[in-house]
Amino acid sequence: MAQVKLNNVVKNYGNVKVVHGADLLIDDSEFIVLVGPSGCGKSTILRMIAGLETISGGEIVIGDQVVNRVSPKDRNVAMVFQNYALYPHMTVRENMAFGLKMAKEPRDIIEKKVNQAAATLELGPYLDRKPAALSGGQRQRVAMGRAIVRQPDVFLFDEPLSNLDAQLRTQMRMELKKLHLQFKTTTIYVTHDQIEAMTLADRIVILKDGYIQQVGSPIEVFERPANVFVAQFIGNPPMNIIKGKCTRVNGAMTLVAGDLSLQLPEDKYQDIAEGKSVLIGIRPDGIKVRDVEHRIREEWRKEATVNVAEILGGQSLLELNISNNRFIAEVEGRMKLHPGDKVTVGFELDRVVLFDPETTEAIA
Amino acid sequence: MKKLFKMVAALTALCFLGIFQTAQAKDLTGELEIFSWWAGDEGPALEALIDVYKKEHPGVEVINATVTGGSGVNAKAVLKTRMLGGNPPDSFQVHAGQELIGTWVMADRMEDLTPLFEEQGWMSVFPEGLIKLIGTDKGIWSVPVNIHRSNVMWYIPSKLKEFGIEAPKTWDDFLKVAPMLKEKGIVPLALAQNWTANHLWESVALASLGAKKWDALWSGELAFDSPEGVAVWELFGKVLEYTNDDASSLSWQQATDMVVDGRAAFNVMGDWAAGYLSTTKGLAPGTGFGWEASPGTGGEFMFLADSFGLPKGVKNLDNAKAWLVTLGSKEGSDAFNPLKGSISARTDSDLSKYNDYAKSAAADFAKDTIVGSLAHGVTANEGFMNDFASVMEMFLKSKNAQMTAKAAQQIAVKNGIAK
Amino acid sequence: MREVSRDRIKAFLTLLPSIVLIGIFVYGFIGNTIWISLTDWGGVAALAEHPVKHFIGIQNYVDLFTGFLEGRFRQDMVNAVFYSVSLLAGAVGLGMFIAILLDRKPKGEDFLRTVFLYPMSLSFIVSGTIWRWMLAPQGGVNILPTYAGFKPLTFKWLSAKTTVLAFNWQNLLQIGLYLVAVITIIIGFIVYRNSRSKSVKWLAIGALSGLTAWIGGDMLPKALILEEIHGFNLATLGIIMATIWQYSGYTMALYLAGFNGISQDLHDAAMLDGASTSAYYTHIAIPMLKPITISAVIILSHISLKMFDLIFSMTGPDNAETGHPALNMYLTTFRANEFARGASIAIVLFLLAATFIIPYLITQYKQRRTR
Structure with a gap:
């Protein structure tokens, strides 16, 4: 187990810079998720930590050792690949034992460790099969087993669940979480799926175009996104972002967007310059339709017209027109509404986030 | 009846003549x-x-x-x-x-x-x-x-002068001068790949047996494993001792080159070598290069x-x-x-x-006296020639004259030459 | 249903011409050759318009393996075995080695690949002639050291008379038993890790045949009346070199394609599992390419059994040191007019090739069934 530190890590391919000075401190036993759209550099960072890519600049420290020039096998990290990368000509047992065999562990110890890992992952009955004779989920477990047996300092996961079907994915996600609780190994997990990020991570690192956008706990990045990109990348459906202005109305700081005006809570954004243009970010679940009277202050209640209503089992998605602004609202319960219906909505304005329209960064 | 036969014969002859005419x-x-x-x-x-x-x-x-x-x-x-x-x-x-x-x-x-x-x-x-x-x-x-002509021995007169020898008339003469040449680092007799060994063998055999017994060998009257037959292989073995040991990777032209360069003194080869020596090597017949009937075969013309x-x-x-x-x-x-x-x-x-x-x-x-060549298909059929290549290999490897002569007799029987 | 049967008929009709042609020109002629090999067609009237052939059973085969005059065939067989084994080891080994070097993606990999593959495109006659010059006693390879100031080599690549690993053909049975013993004991030790009981069986067979050969010794029946020494003629080294030179590019291409087909992730996984580069190749890449190795072995082994032109152009028809059964077959048939004997050599070669190919076909067939 070990801490992992990235100091201004840079990666170039020729003239193309794909990682621009990433700084990150990953604590011992932490489960950290790197998330971002494809091409954001998350896999590159992971592979640099693994030692599969050279580091163009900066340094990576695992434990207290700078590993820039340390070969992968001497970093004591284990990796699970998207396509599992099982050795097709070896049985499950041999696959799991390979790393230990390379480390020249005595045979009986290898045997013991493999059997242990197999028991943990419920792979016992399959030990003598070859990967081709296993289902996707079983292969996934073997890949994890191969990582576990070596008791590495750091686990690296490169989109390990994306080849599984939705149901299995949820199940494996849970098991991963359990494994982490059991082994408490520092884990770096790469995914493009924000649900995996939200559910698994102690902290999430959001990347875009080779820049770290934000590092924080799932709630932090959800509630206080550092910029418009994070706001829209995390959360499904994404955050509503509308253009507006800050004005004082009757002495109270108020957001105005077209015909809509919303008074900001007293403890937020009070020192903002008057007349400043802003981007207003409101989470879909921050727009309430039910029990509005009880839950939302009166000045945050507005009249809305329904454009579209979708029922997703336990929740409903509404596209609303509120004073000529388009909003998506995610509402608990089944809302049987029709286009053109009028409803009263309430904004949880204490959760509002404002962004600078020039920089798209969040305004403090 | 006889008359009829004669008539038919005459008619047939006429027919043939007719066709040719x-x-x-x-x-x-x-x-x-x-x-x-x-x-x-x-x-x-x-x-x-x-x-x-x-x-x-x-x-x-x-x-x-x-x-x-x-x-x-x-x-x-x-x-x-x-x-x-x-x-x-x-x-x-x-x-x-x-x-x-x-x-x-x-x-x-x-x-x-x-x-x-x-x-x-x-x-x-x-x-x-x-x-x-x-x-x-x-x-x-x-x-x-x-x-x-198969039985020709080739040499370069100026080189022979250098070596201080003359072209040998018999194999005994050759075996007398050969050790001296060998000591000087000169190959007495240049040999090439395997068929040239057969070629040399027939010249040696003709010298050893003489034209009459050579013919007798092929008519089946003289056995290959008779004392005379064995003597051929014994003489051949002695001659072989004075040949180059890289023979089987050389072409006959390369063996002839050895003579031209002075690396070897003599070479037994058919008279197509004359064309090679005069045209390719630019040597004048008689002065630039010389020839004799191969040792012990003067007055005999082994043809192909x-x-x-x-x-x-x-x-x-x-x-x-x-x-x-x-x-x-x-x-x-x-x-x-x-x-x-x-x-x-x-x-x-x-x-x-x-x-x-x-x-x-x-x-x-x-x-x-005209005799036929073995190596070039005059005296023996193809079956014998093919098998003879193996017999030759056997001898080159074992140098055992007695056994080789026996094997030669066996293939002669097999191929209908001896009884 | 009707659609299916119509498709089948169409497929059958499409295949019919090739079935008929192959039936006649391949299998028909194989059958005819087998028949000829059981007759006495040959000798003086062999080329008559209607040659007389008598059925003589397997006499031709008996002669080939035990006849006094067919020692040459036996040496050729021994040559062929050593030639095949060396070619397999050399071409597969060298090809694999070059493929591994190129798989490391050096600069100019494309160019080098073409360079190594190029010899394949030469005809054997051409490469044989080139190599004959290169291996001439006073030229080519032998004078290479002189460029570095050393003495020239004197080895006679194509005409050395030295024989190593010599054995007496008389003791063929004994040698065969020893071979069986060695092989089964090796198998026994390999199997030991997986299954004790199977291993014991193999070891028992090995020990038994080894003992029989050792104790039986002189009492075992002799294959020949006379002693007849055969072995690995060093003169074949030149031919082996030339063939390896020509074919290692081919195996390289096979392996390189295989290596390129292995996903980068497997390589990465092995690296993380602590494998060095050489461990990656020995434990992962090469075992994964077992099918390629098997096809290379099969292709090369029957190429080596059929090898003719290269040997013919390098050492000519009558060089027993470097002889090969295919050459012998040609000369026996078309020079000596012993058509039946030639046919029997052809069948021996055919059976030898079959021993390589048939097990392969069977495993392929089984694999397809289980899939």
Whole structure:
């Protein structure tokens, strides 16, 4: 187990810079998720930590050792690949034992460790099969087993669940979480799926175009996104972002967007310059339709017209027109509404986030 | 009954003569396919021959089918598949003697050419010994176009002077000077790849046995494992001790080069070496390079000949016969041989067209005892020759004269030469 | 249903011409050759228009393996075995080695790949002639050291008379038993890790045949009356070199394609599992390419059994040191006119090739069934 530190890590391919000075401190036993759209550099960072890519600049420290020039096998990290990368000509047992065999562990110890890992992952009955004779989920477990047996300092996961079907994915996600609780190994997990990020991570690192956008706990990045990109990348459906202005109305700081005006809570954004243009970010679940009277202050209640209503089992998605602004609202319960219906909505304005329209960064 | 037989015989003879005469008289048309392995150095000689034929028979389209490959190994295989497939060429090249007789005459695939020989008067212009070797008691089977001599020893006179020796007359002479040469680091006798070992063997055997017993060997009257037969291998073994040990990776030209360069003193090779020495190496016959009959074979002419025969069932019979007439004619043979570097089989050829070596060879051919070559297909059939290669290997490896002679006798029996 | 049967008929009709042609020209002629090999077709009247053939059973085969005059065939067989084994080891090993070097993606990999593959495109006659010059006693390879100031080599690549690993053909049975013993004991030790009981069986067979050969010794029946020594003629080294030179590019291409087909992730996984580069190749890449190795072995082994032109152009028809059964077959048939004997050599070669190919076909067939 070990801490992992990235100091201004840079990666170039020729003239193309794909990682621009990433700084990150990953604590011992932490489960950290790197998330971002494809091409954001998350896999590159992971592979640099693994030692599969050279580091163009900066340094990576695992434990207290700078590993820039340390070969992968001497970093004591284990990796699970998207396509599992099982050795097709070896049985499950041999696959799991390979790393230990390379480390020249005595045979009986290898045997013991493999059997242990197999028991943990419920792979016992399959030990003598070859990967081709296993289902996707079983292969996934073997890949994890191969990582576990070596008791590495750091686990690296490169989109390990994306080849599984939705149901299995949820199940494996849970098991991963359990494994982490059991082994408490520092884990770096790469995914493009924000649900995996939200559910698994102690902290999430959001990347875009080779820049770290934000590092924080799932709630932090959800509630206080550092910029418009994070706001829209995390959360499904994404955050509503509308253009507006800050004005004082009757002495109270108020957001105005077209015909809509919303008074900001007293403890937020009070020192903002008057007349400043802003981007207003409101989470879909921050727009309430039910029990509005009880839950939302009166000045945050507005009249809305329904454009579209979708029922997703336990929740409903509404596209609303509120004073000529388009909003998506995610509402608990089944809302049987029709286009053109009028409803009263309430904004949880204490959760509002404002962004600078020039920089798209969040305004403090 | 006798009368009838005589009449039939006469009629048959008449018929044959008739055919040959019409062949002469008619203006020939159609095609003529000649099958040979003369594609390389010998190509121009064959072309000259074809030109003579075309001049006489402008209506015939000559198809010159050649299959390359040293001494015709590949050509013979192609020919055999064609014959087996019932598609014989109109006339094909074949080593005169048993190579033709053992393979094609015994299989009853050839026409008897005796009437042609008689009609063209060849019985008197070809040496009697030669006609005996290219025929059997049932007929004459091919028209020889050239004569080569096998038993010739080559050397460079200036080098011999340097070494302080003379060309040996007998193998005893050779074995006397050989150790001295060897001590100086000179290979006494240059040898090349395996067929040249067979070639050397026949010269040694002829010297050891003499012409009479040599013939007796092939008629089955003398056994290969008789004391005389064993003595041949013993002498051959002694001679081999004075040859180069990288022989089997050399071509005969490379062995001849050794003599030219002074790395070796002598080389026993057929007289095609004369052409190589004078044309390729630019040495003058007699002064630049010298020759003798191989030791112990003076007065004996071991010949080999290329010849053309007439297969049964050819498509263009008349054209083929006309071709054979051209081959045997003085004009044809004197067009071909100077270019090929051989001498004519005819005793009346125009020697002014030939070079110095050929003149001396022609003189020897006219007066010497003529015997056939083994290595080049005159004395033994192909089965024996093939097996003899293995026997030779056996000897080269074991150097055991007694055992080798036994093996030679066995293959002679197997191939119908000895009883 | 009707659609299916119509498709089948169409497929059958499409295949019919090739079935008929292959039936006649391949299998028909194999059958004919077997028949000829059981006759006495040969000798003086062999080329008659209707040659006389008598059925003589397997006499030709008996002669080949025990006849006094067929020692040459036996040496050729021994040559062929050593030749095949060396070619397999050399071409597969060298090809694999070059493929591994190129798989490391050096600069100019494309160019080098073409360079190594190029010899494949030469005809054997051409490469044989080139190598004959290169291996001439006073030239080519032998004078290479002189460029570095050393003495020239004197080895006679194509005409050395030295024989190593010599054995007496008389003791063929004994040697065969020893071979069986060695092989089964090795198998026994390999199997030991997986299954004890199977291993014991193999070891028992090995020990038994080894003992029989050892104790039986002189009492075992002799294959020949006379002693006859055969072995690995060093003169074949030149031919082996030339063939390896010509074919290692081919195996390289096979392996390179295989290596390129292995996903980068497997390589990465092995690296993380602590494998060095050489361990990656020995434990992962090469075992994964077992099918390629098997096809290379099969292709090369029957190429080596059929090898003719290269040997013919390098050492000519009558060089027993470097002889090969295919050459012998040609000369026996078309030079000596012993058609039946030649056919029997052909069948021996055919059976040898079959021993390589048939097990392969069977495993392929089984694999397809289980899939």
